[in-house]
Amino acid sequence: MGEATPLWAPIALLGALCALGLAAAVLDAVLSGLPTASHPGDAVESPLRSGPLSAAGDPFREAARLLVQQRRRTSLADTLLVRVGVCGLLVVAVLAGVVLPLGDRPVADLAAGVVWFNAMEVGAWGALWLTGWGANSVYPLVGGYRFLAQGMAYELPHMFALITAALGAGSLRVGDVVAAQRGLWFAVWMPVAFAVYLVSALAMAFWGPMRGPVGPDIAGGVRAELSGPDRLLFQAGRHLLLAVVAAAAVPLFLGGGAGPLLPPWLWTSLKTAAVLALLVWSGRGLPTVRMDRFMWLSWLVLIPAALAQLLVVAVVVG
């Protein structure tokens, strides 16, 4: 265990994650409104027509709508399981975040920080599956199972990508991984690991091309029956998870807070925002990867590629 954590750190972490998650939601809403931006008003005028920037308010309106929405329950749903799942998503996102440095120090500077990060985020499997199972409805159930399949596909490449960064630093402490990148970012000399990490990050947050578990083709999948506060917290958890996986890319592959002129916390924020923007964009810019194809891709392409990258790093280090 490292030195004492300042009192503000947990609050700062939570605040930062919420801000990032909200930013992701706003960016996503604006992007979804973009292609209609140059929309000449034709036949009829209505005060309710609006430009793409008004879409920026969508996440807030959606939150308001869900807060005043009548509570709804599918017949014979296991509400407790659904709630455990919904809240679990938030918990795993936040717990995974405690080892990430805010500027120069994390909330908990664990010696096995990389393992902790990995262990916490896997909790999303349980959270999502419970949410899907609890509703007693076909589409959430299919979505939940899809996520399990997706999990078994992305998790190994993900772990190999993490271990590659840890191997490069010779330490499982996130702070040491950052320190090991003083000369050269890991993203530069371990590009395959970084790419694999980004793919697995999307899969973990079931976002963008990996949104299968909440896909439009199965009526929203896991969240098909969620409404009111449950839906609000589920969406919040999903965005927090996306924020955390984007934030983790920075200490692991992008040199953490290192950079000229600006203070470390600002560099961390800028790099995180850039990764997050990339991940959010993928939601509009790429089609969804079907689970069966991803299973094949993951086991026969991503894992060998990640292992080859690991071998290169091991040879350099060893």
Next chain:
Amino acid sequence: MEPWAAVLGLLGVLAAGVLAVYAASFLLAPSDTLEAGPFLSGARPREHALSRFHVRWYTVTLLFLAFDMEMVFMYPWALVVAEVGVSAVVEMFAFLGLLMVGVVHAWREGALRWA
């Protein structure tokens, strides 16, 4: 503050936030719960949705578990590669190679075939 206390505090704040959302909904939303049917494109269910899925997950799970156990060795391995040197790399990748042979075999047997 000790790190574990900080983590506990973090969870506490999170729990407070979650409770606040439920409390806000309790106060702001209509008090009556709507009992709805599951979404089936406008039909009503003919049976409960909870059902046993097909076996494909379990074959992949076995494959996954083999690798997952291997990760238990890999985390400590990553710490000592620099000290032990070439022999550590050779041993680990011989092991990984064997596992990959298993993956290829499973793939040929159709374990990754989905529908």
Next chain:
Amino acid sequence: MGLSAWLTRYAAARPRPLVVTAPHATRLRLLAEAELARRGWRGARSPAGADLLVVCGTPAAALSRAVEVVWTDVPAPRTLVELRGDPRPELVTTALDGAVDRLADVRSQRLDAAGRAGARDGRHGPAQPYDEHDGEHDDGEHHAEHGRHGEQGGQEHHGGHGGQHDQHSEHGGHGRHGEQGGQEHHGGHGGQHDRHGGHGHHMGNPGGVPMAERGRDRDGLTLDRLHVPLGPVLSDWPAGLVVETVLQGDVIQQARVEVAGGLGTERFWDAPWLAALEGRRVTRGEAARRGAASRLDSVGRLLAVAGWGGAATEARRLRDRLLWERRDEGVPEEFAGFARRVRRSWLLHWMLRGLGTPGLSPGRSRPGRDGVAARLDAWLDETGRALNALDDGSPLDDDAGPRGPVGDRPSEALLSALPGLLTGTELAAARLVVAGLDPDLDQVRPAREASHA
């Protein structure tokens, strides 16, 4: 209460619509989609995520019951917009403006919520009932009430209903019975789906619905089977199409196509060719415009099902510009860029490869001539060609509509091919196969409807 009212009004400004379209209401759907896109309202995928139900056209009995069921499951605040009759843009604009007002009406939304929560015991209709006003498509039974009663299986629900309801509750949990009432009981039901075993399970059925029955699956194991209809209320789905499936896990074991019809006769996409066949003067340019829009509509739907939201929006935007704004400058160039991006997406082609090709196992086959990927390619080609002919003033003298010769009603053949293509596919693949065929149910003859609905 003040805060709640404020939040309700704040949220009401941008509802989450779920759009249902009846056959023969394509024009209304397109107007509605264009207007929704203009407002930037993001669509919902399920009743739980929606607060606005938009019904385009006049559903016949089966579809109208489906709409009723979905409407019942939308939590308050909610509102219903029925677009019928004269398909003018003003109609859509006014209706959607009205929806915002009703969503912001805190008092009536509260009453709606209270009225429906009480309905669990009494089963009274919702406070804002889905209105089957014109009796012409009501075949004399009270479908709405009916469906709810049968379905919630109610030994508890005897009191106060007509003899018909009692008769149905004898079936216990047999949900579809109550709901499908009347003419829906054609022979195909029990036989194909083997669901008679469910009849006797009165006591052991939690909530009045039986547990899943079992059947053999691909691997020769005996697994649970679920009866899951795809459509008619489903986003990015052909209007009026119902695919009754038997699912094991997420794999379709059996599929049967039905049609949930709508009133009317209009065949929007084929209209220029039909008019030319009747001897009216239609220019080739006009037909090319309709044809290009039709293919862009299909492309947009396929891309939306494939999860590529950005490209789907682009396709639909181009479609709307061709159809409603008629400002063609820049459209061919923009389309060329769009088509290039779609064609170059290896991810999309990898996802579509091997789908919808009969006789070849998905994922292993080489792209066939009539697979989903090939059809997407053909749509893009045809759109490009049609866009070059927008200004052609010569009279139209062929019958080559967007889906083939309009006289042959090619969508009927597509529907017959569908079950074979869907059997054995996983749900995601099945959705792509349907979107790749994109049958136009406006083409389907009422005769077929009667035997299948």
